[in-house]
Amino acid sequence: MVALTRRQLLTGAAVGGGLVVAWTLVPRTFENPLEPGDNEIAVDAWLKIATDGVVTVAVPQLEMGQGVSTLLPQVVAMELGADWRQVAVEPAPVSGAYANVPLAALWAPLWRPLIPSLNDDPGDSRLITWAEDNRFTATAAGTALAAYEAACRHAGATARAMLCMAAADKWDVAWEQCRTENGVVYHDEHAASFAELALDAARFSAPDPPPLRPDPPAEAALPPGVEPGEVPLFFPRLDLPSKVDGSHVFAADVRLPDMAYAAIRHGPADQCELVDFDPSLASGQRGLIKLVDGKRWLAAIAENWWAAEQALMAIAPRFVTHRAADSEAMTQALASALEAAGGAVIERRGNGVAGYTPTLALHYDVAPALHGTVETTCATARLLDGTLELWLATQAPEAARQAAAAALEMSAAQVVLYPVAAGGSFDRRLDNQVAIQVALLAREAGRPVQLTWSRWQEHVAAPPRPPAAAIMAAQVSQDGTIQRLRARLASPPTMKEFGRRLFDNEVTWAAIDALEGEADPMAVSGLAPPYAIPDVSVEHVPVTLLLPTGPMRGQADGYTCFVRESFIDELASRHEREPMSYRIAMLGHDALLADVLQRAARMANWDGGTRGSGQGIACHEMRLGDATGRIAVVAEASAGEGGLRVRRLFAAVNIGRVVNRDIAMQQIEGGLVFALGLALGGATDYAQGLPVEQRLAALGLPTLADCPEIHVELVESTDPPFDPGEIGVPALAPAVANAFYSATGFRLRRLPLLAALT
16 A cells, blocks of 8 residues: 655645635635545545545534434445445544534624624625634534535545546546446446545645536435334444444543542622631541642642542632522512513514504513533643643534633634534533633642533533523414514523633623623524514514523424414414414415424324324424524423323424435434423522532433433425424423313413423
8 A cells, every 4th residue: 555645645635634625605725624644635625535535524513412424424435436435434534624604694793793784684695704804614504514515525526526536547538437436436248436536636636626526415315114223224323333332532532641630619699709728627538739729710630530620629719799690589680670671672573563442462481591511611621831722522513622722821722623523512512611711720839731611610600592482472363363462582692602612702790781782683593473464563672681591492383483482372272273273374475384383293193183183283383594494392290290291292394305314303303302391390599699500410301211202304405404403392381281281271381381280
């Protein structure tokens, strides 16, 4: 086997260590972030091929269980014609070549571009330039396919063309007449594997753009009557074997020579100071190395984590809080703001609600919710010869590098981040305060340090999903037809606050204070009805709370859908209208949403949600660019031990073109279970700045025994693909609440639902 040097690879289509062109509408060059090894060629920033036939695909997104480390390689493999058994994945370093432009467009109000018109135009060259210059590769809002499918197809097509050119040169035929399948190039009676052709392929340059396959990547549904277990999976998850045998590397699995371990105590939310601690109380703790005062936190570094944790328990540091979060005060502030004048109209249809007289107005409440990830926050750092190395599971890697660099007063170019997988996130890993903490600890220790938060500290320091209060009001005709609808929601401007922390590295209270009185359109995402109602007003009332809040899986739709669909159900009930047909009557303009409603009803043998049936129904749709996800859920619930028991769930889902059916089903089912946890628990009160719930078990999350039967139907579609990880969340809570009403006659208007039963 011939050894291949980087110098030999500086020919062909951006191979080896040379410059690569980012696949966007505004091509720019970057240093190739994909380092080829011996006997390996790098086709571009996405793809390497080795002389043993292994195709390695770069993944610039955090793998946190959503399957992105399978999904993007699958797109490359299908376009390339690779053998899935010889496809590997490599976490990609931070680079402008992987800019997540759709997310940059969605979050443009958060990073506040000089030109506001960029907000909804992913094709704007100035927005693309910003995303590339800032190496914006954040993982959020289900943007993986929207951001990277085209680039992955381009990479696969480029490599396919180069391999075909190498084969055609060998066989003296036209390369356009060659085809690839299962890792082999064919032409009539000729055949050659990718392994045989890899080195020769480096000599050729593919057309720009390379010819794509006529059909985009998609997995067909199983034939009628065929069970999933009867046929092999075409694209099983690449991360599954290592997760089964325990070799998959999560943040807590990192081990370095001479590594120390750290535990931490955070002060209460929001603005606090560490005012007193007595180191002598931990003087007898074996293995303790050092205490580090972080002004608003205290960390202990020891030879093992348990020793560090025990030292902090003995010390019991004291914090003073200048403004402490308190649930009772937050509830009063939300209610007062909701009733007062003011707020911003985010969406208006027709005449809005000018001059209307509400027939029905109802109040809804949402408690702050914690993410409840299996893995608590963990990061490892090593500071050596002016370079800081970070091993960190983060959804926003460049922001983590910048924050750590600022903490040590060094350049971000001196910070190297090694991405590791997250044991669940639900948007929890968009917060990067641990990067600052572990960087400071590594400097103070003078050796590598791994910092792990306890579960209690995870609850103390993690920004929860925001609390909210809403009033839904409608003017309704005698037969129940909605003529005017007013949806008014009070909450903190969470996403704008989060944006200031993420993009400007502001402390929590500074971000909160800077946004006083400023409305946030993302706070009411999903509140606008999908129904054809002539006059609609959707309003956000911003409320300043002394609690830092952040995004969560399902986005604001996770609670706005509960508010809207619960209200729609009450209107149907009060006017003796069957809940499903009541909704469908307002969906003449949206046949696809009406379709999933009917499908879910058929699956559940829907009986109209009659009193005593225990059935409830809800629907929702979410949009990202030109892709739309639609879902309808029928829940079967009853009063039971603990107050509420969900027996079965039926969901019909249309997410457009399905790239990987197995992952789509996993994500939708997982979203439903995650939403069930938020519907029945997941929340905490706050007192004196601290969450009341200290343990994961105290959150009331569903156990395996609590999980209902789940039946999901994926609708066949050729529309642009929508992420399955988000769409499963919103419609679950209202479906369960409506089911509980049909079972008991009692309405639940607060999340979590069990809070109304205690």
